[in-house]
Amino acid sequence: MTRPSDHIDSTPGSNASPVGLGFGGYLRWFWRQLTSMRVAILLLLLLAVAAIPGSILPQRGADPNGVTQYQSQNPDLFKVLDAFPIQAFDVYSSVWFSAIYLLLFVSLIGCVLPRTKHHWQAMRSRPPRTPSRLGRMAGFTETELRNDEATAAEAAQVAEQAVEQARGLLKRQRYRTEVYRQGQSVSVSAERGYLRETGNLVFHGALVGVLITVGLGGGFGYQGQRTLVEGETNVNALIDYDSFTPGRFFDDSSLPPFSVRLDTFDVTYVTPDDGKPAALGQATDFTAHVTVFDTDGTERKETVKVNQPLRINGTNIYLLGNGYAPTITVRNAEGVSVFHESVPFLPQGADLTSLGVLKIPYGLGEEQVGMMGFFYPTQVELESGAYSSNYPDLINPLLTLDVFTGDLGINDGVPQSVYSLNQDKLTKLTGRGTEKKSLELRIGDTVDLPNGLGTVTLDAVPRFVSFDLHQNPAQGWVLFFALLATTGLLTSLFIPRRRVWVKATPVEGGVRIEYAALARGDDPTLEGAVADLVAKHRESLG
Amino acid sequence: MGVTLPLPRVAAEFAVDSTTVLETFEQYSQMSLFSALLVYALAFIFFAVDLANRAGSDAEPVVGDGGVRVRSRAERIGFSLTVLGWLFHLAATVVRGIDAGRVPWANMYEFALTATLAIVAVFIIIQFFYDMRFLGTLVTGLTLVFLGVARVNFFRASMPLPPALDSYWLVIHIMVAVVAVGFLTLSLGLSIAQLMQARRERILGAQGLATTAAASDLGSGWSASESGAAAGGSTATLTRAPADGSGTPPRAPFAFLRSFPNADSLENLSYRMVIIGFVFWTFTLIAGSIWAEHAWGRYWGWDTKEVWTFIIWVLYAGYIHARATRGWRGSRSAWLCIIAYSTVIFNFTIVNLFFKGLHAYSGL
């Protein structure tokens, strides 16, 4: 078997329904169905359709926050959609999606293997015998070399010569040739473009390579997130990550023990001097200057930029997010420091108005204390009296804080986001809805907390950067197979596979020469190629 | 951190500061764009007139000596206008890029500008190899709609690149994508024409008019090229007189198609455009993954835009298989081509505008 039985170029008829069977017969029939072109198309179309829901519903892999949000907005529907066989929030690892692509690849392998065998044999066999009638082939051309005095022997010799010349020409065009004789005719049968089929097989084979390496890479790699404030260091160890997602086969002890310190983080903004009013305040460059302490004890300066990850021993460090992390000190009524931290504030928009939360469970009176506040890098007052920021750099920085006391709810063991404050059991002491104004601090300011709880100081406003650290040992191989597939694709689509024949027959008063060709698949330049051969051949015959 | 310069002052200074040079750049770009739209509109009209002129009695030949169709005046004017419009379009795009100080494809308006530029460029260049001027109405029409809608709804003053887009992969990734779209657009036109032509051939066939479709019963695995001598060149047409010789000239829908290539040739052409477009799309996919690895740390993450790029790729792979499958070649595969192209448009419009994902463009 060379191609699937319902391939346009294969002989019809071999694809009948299961006949005279038994179990084995059914199995063979089923296999033939699965490896038919029709099923390949249906599976491809099915794959395309099955990919759609994952672009409409949020997916855990690409948009975990979106999933959480969906869950809180449609709790009932969420349960149904998230249930086992539906797996609507993990479409691309769901059973049904996997079933489709696995079937497709089984079909592909079942299709490619027999073709590879067949092609292997074809490559080592000679071009087939010249058809006896060439008249209906593409580019059929007929000429006669006339010489009324020639004897039959002379004509036969001329015929031999003409075919030998044609063979030379074809060989130079990288055809594989074979001379055949039939009756009085001598002919050369030539074939080229075996690479077309090779390319097709390489293409399909490389797709299998892509699938396998994608799977392996995911299994043996890991990804972790870590937020660093300027001056902080990350050690490449599990406990040091904010979040860590290992692949199924990942071995924790294989983490290379290097560490990275964020020295400074530079941002370039479009300033008023740049002459781009519409883009004012837009960031044009982020550069994290880091120091890497390598496993061998050496240290060196590096930079990480968006689009320019830092690659250390197979671990890649990406710059994904950034913002401000105001350094805040809280002292109790006696002036003893109970909290001193740079707290990453979550940016709320392009102007980097940022929202942050402080949790101080102990040290400030009887109750737990929480604070929630906004940081405005360039604070302006709107007409309503509310504050806003209208530029992301630190031109006029202001921190506002609302103070809460009560129960932070962090002792129940339920994991909580560091960016949110559960206000269920808290009493608000300052800000909207209370009698006191929100606390306002500029850099260096110290203000009193309400109810004589103590003071709070804004010491400085460094920046923070959130880094992603990834290891994917197979991604180079994925790229390799993807490029191999592309090479195969180019070869299989654009190298013409064709047969060409030149036949010389001694006739009354001369020799008749016929030229014709046949292509496999779409071959727009076949006619031209024959015409070209005819012209060259005539020239060589003088 | 001693500076406390409230920003209102910064903004106010800015208004005085704005240099006039930059504004005129954008003005030139806009002038050029509107000229392009006007000229494309005229080209569209001439191409439409040409199509209308092609309609006539099926009995009279439309092929000149040697089987080559004589190009109508309307078509020649339409094509010249298309080239002229393209030059304005090119100028508008280049000046936009100079104004922005970067490649002019970083938001919706600019994508539309560049993608349509590529579509028309491919349409013009392909004429050196195959005569597809009959697709002029489609190409100029689509271009007018895309450019017009993009200009009205998505125009933004040019902005510098945000760091996320600031990569040479932006240049490569988008460039191969728009070239792919150029070729796929032609295949769309050809497949539509193929469907109509097939219907027409069926009806004419029923009326006793044989079609000139090339026979291809040359043995297992092999077929003569459709442009073979028997088929009379790739512009083979329906020109034979009615078999019964009766006085009533045969009639079939889409009369303008009688000077188009036959359905088989249209399918071949469409397939050729698809495979070129498909190769470029494959590069788009790979370049996109490499860029995603650089920017986001993973080469593939099923982000909405990635999903749709994948869907398009798979659908065209389906088309390529369909054309090689008995029972699928012909009108079925043509429909597949049309569906695949509609996902290309969907990906560019609906997905960009309404689907949430990482591919957020600077202010669209």
Ligand code: HEM
């Ligand atoms: C992951 C699934 C698949 C993809 C993405 C895919 C893609 C492609 C592409 C792009 C081509 C055209 C380029 C070339 O000729 O090499 C092609 C051709 C081909 N494929 Fe596949 N394929 C897939 C699965 C299959 C399967 C399962 C079969 C077997 C039933 C198959 C059989 C063929 C054949 C016979 C051709 C040659 C078509 C021709 O003669 O024009 N493919 N495939």
